[in-house]
Amino acid sequence: MSQTENKGSLISSEAYEKIDKWIARYPADKRQSALIPALSIVQEMCGNGSLSTELMDEMAAYIGIPEIAVYEVASFYSMYELEPVGRxxxxxxxxxxxxxxxxxxxxxxxxxxxxxxxxxxxxxxxxxxxxxxxxxxxxxxxxxxxxxxxxxxxxxxxxxxxxxxxxx
Ligand code: FES
Incomplete structure (x- = not known):
């Protein structure tokens, strides 16, 4: 999937630009290696400090991995918030x-x-x-x-x- 195919998505094109830079650091069959920085970008730029299920699902589809793989990472690391947070x-x-x-x-x-x-x-x-x-x-x-x-x-x-x- 490319950024242009993501019109109407919850993740902004600015965020996708940053995510793509991370994805480009890895071989094509290892896109999932960019998941941790990608989730940080999405949380900061698109989630008001937290990751909704919809944001995680969109990230899973973009990277091409099962949704559960994203939930596992997001729920394991304490830097990710899965509930709405303060400023x-x-x-x-x-x-x-x-x-x-x-x-x-x-x-x-x-x-x-x-x-x-x-x-x-x-x-x-x-x-x-x-x-x-x-x-x-x-x-x-x-x-x-x-x-x-x-x-x-x-x-x-x-x-x-x-x-x-x-x-x-
Ligand atoms: S116990 Fe090590 S930083 Fe607090």
């Missing part, structure tokens, strides 16, 4: 180093102050507090969290508030 994604690490340095208190603080439970989204849609993260390989900066994939380290509750309050 920003906040994820606090609560693995061992961060836990010992106050990661769980940070989660509790965010839940109490901003009225959001882990896995949920604030009423104003400002951010989703992701499920607790496993170690993000920044233990030296514990406690840490990511906001839209960007690392924030050596957190205090005041720092957390100033980061969250600065979100759009």
């Amino acid at each position: 920003n994604m906040v994820a606090v690490c609560t693995n061992i180093s961060c836990m010992l340095c106050g990661g769980e208190e940070i989660v509790q603080h965010i839940e109490d102050k901003y009225g959001v439970k882990i896995g949920g989204t604030t009423a104003d849609g400002k951010f989703t507090l992701k499920q607790e993260e496993e170690c993000l390989a920044a233990c030296a900066g514990a406690p840490m969290m990511t906001v839209n994939g960007h690392y924030h380290e050596k957190l205090t509750l005041e720092k957390v508030d100033s980061i969250i309050e600065g979100l759009k």
Whole structure:
């Protein structure tokens, strides 16, 4: 399938252009190797931060793999969201180093102050507090969290508030 055959699709032609660049890196019979970056592009550019079943199905058809193969990848990696999310994604690490340095208190603080439970989204849609993260390989900066994939380290509750309050 080419981009021009995808008129009326849920995935924009701009997204397809980026996806095609990834697909071109692999042999024709290994198009599925581009699935992970393709899903990231679709989630960011066409899904408001998450992947609907329809978007995943369209990606499966475009790459030429079974829909279930896309669902398996999308449900395995924590960077993909399968439910609608807020405008920003906040994820606090609560693995061992961060836990010992106050990661769980940070989660509790965010839940109490901003009225959001882990896995949920604030009423104003400002951010989703992701499920607790496993170690993000920044233990030296514990406690840490990511906001839209960007690392924030050596957190205090005041720092957390100033980061969250600065979100759009
Ligand atoms: S335990 Fe949090 S980054 Fe390693």
